[in-house]
Amino acid sequence: MTRYGRDEPYEVFEIEDFPLACGRTLRPARIAYRTYGELNAARDNAIVYPTWYSGRHWDNEWLIGEGMALDPDRWFVIVPNMLGNGLSSSPSNAPSPDGGPSFPPIRVADNVEAQYRLVTERFGISTLPLVLGWSMGAGQTYQWAVSHPETVQRMLPFCGSPRTAPHNRVFLDSLRAALTASVGFDGGRYRTPPEAGLRAFARIYAGWGFSQAFYWDEVWREMGHTSLEDFAVGFWEAFFLDDRDPNNLLTMLDTWWHGDVGATPGFTSTEQALASIRATAIVMPAEKDLYFPPEDEAWAVSHMRSGTELRVIPGVWGHFAGGGANPVDTAFVDAAVAELLARPSGI
Structure with a gap:
């Protein structure tokens, strides 16, 4: 039986000199991550599932397990920790002169580029059957599909957005x-x-x-x-x-405040960036999410490729409908993951 939890070991991928969108460089950038399952010989069964605001890799484990869509017996699930979360490079662990309040600003695209290097350099992976995530993990999911459309075959952002709204x-x-x-x-x-x-x-x-x-x-x-x-x-x-x-x-x-796939180099607007996404997608807002209401994600879907599905998580749990807090919503999200993995690739 596979053991999960915060006390289990994780790994660290180190990038010696990592330039950031703000113009500064992390020396080094350290990406803490944990994997679940085994990478197959073809290197085509890897799924990236980024963490969320203040979450750590073990906080994503509610959606990973035997008999679930993200079954480690079939898939190689990579959960990279966000820069700033205390495990990856963060104010709390960065060496001088970058520690504490001197830590550089981090953008969503910085997280994705570090994860891309992890995926390609550490594991030699060129395509991902799925990228998915909750909350800020959803923002990273959108960014993955915009920054690396040749890599992401399917995407499932839930309870999150491609651009942080004014409210x-x-x-x-x-x-x-x-x-x-x-x-x-x-x-x-x-x-x-x-x-x-x-x-x-x-x-x-x-x-x-x-x-x-x-x-x-x-x-x-x-x-x-x-x-x-x-x-x-x-x-x-x-x-x-x-x-x-x-x-x-x-x-x-x-990072959350500045989230916007439209800031990706080569694009002039959020709408243009969303239109560039090639991945087969199910976008899943929660019915009563106060951060990322369904109408915001309906707007995003309206600018994505034809066939992109908007599927609202029903119920009263708000943002935490996507956080693994109750079995009904967990089953709803898991079913969507399974259905999306069965659909043809967008690339």
């Missing part, structure tokens, strides 16, 4: 303000993480991650919480107090 940026600005205004933040040069700022950060997140209906129906009781305050402290505050460095959070927040 989403308002949310991100409030998170940034909560951390940077906290007592003890000290311009990012804190000796210990400012707990008050992290708790405020979590409280803002609590109003966005799940839908209004989720709270009205007290669905948090299904997660084992006994009151609204118990949920806010036991789920949200505990989440962001669990080894999540504020400078790391701010780096990934900045």
Whole structure:
């Protein structure tokens, strides 16, 4: 039986000199990743499944397993950790002069280029049957299909977008303000993480991650919480107090804020970048997602190739419909992955 979890070992791919979109260079860039399954002799069974905002590779494991669409007995699933998440190169682990608040700005395209080098240089892979991801992982999925259309055969972004919307940026600005205004933040040069700022950060997140209906129906009781305050402290505050460095959070927040496939070199607009995607795609927003509402992804699909499917995840779980938080939504996402893998390749 394959063992998963945060205590299991992972690997690191190091790029000696990695130029970034901002003009700076990481020396080196370190991409932490874990793989599930075995790469076949033809090197044509690899799937890339990037992490999300503050998530680590083990947080993606809910969608990987025996009998699921991402079955390691068939597929070689690569889960690369985002730059800034504390495992890959991040403010919390970068050597001088790039550590702490001096860490360079990271863009979605930087993550994808590092992952592309991992896939091609470490494993010798030239085509990917599927790239998929949740939230910021969905943003990376779109970027993969735009930056490397010759590589990505299928794509399934769920609960995420190719461009960060203005309302989403308002949310991100409030998170940034909560951390940077906290007592003890000290311009990012804190000796210990400012707990008050992290708790405020979590409280803002609590109003966005799940839908209004989720709270009205007290669905948090299904997660084992006994009151609204118990949920806010036991789920949200505990989440962001669990080894999540504020400078790391701010780096990934900045990546999210600037997300836009239209910024890819060679394109002049988001619409043009979306039209260039060749991959067979199912785009899956959640019905009541406050970050990435279905109408935003309907707009994206309207600019993609004919036959691209918009499939909405129904229910009240909001953004976390795509986070593996409940078995009904997990089954819905898993079924879509299986169906997409059975469809003809877009390239």
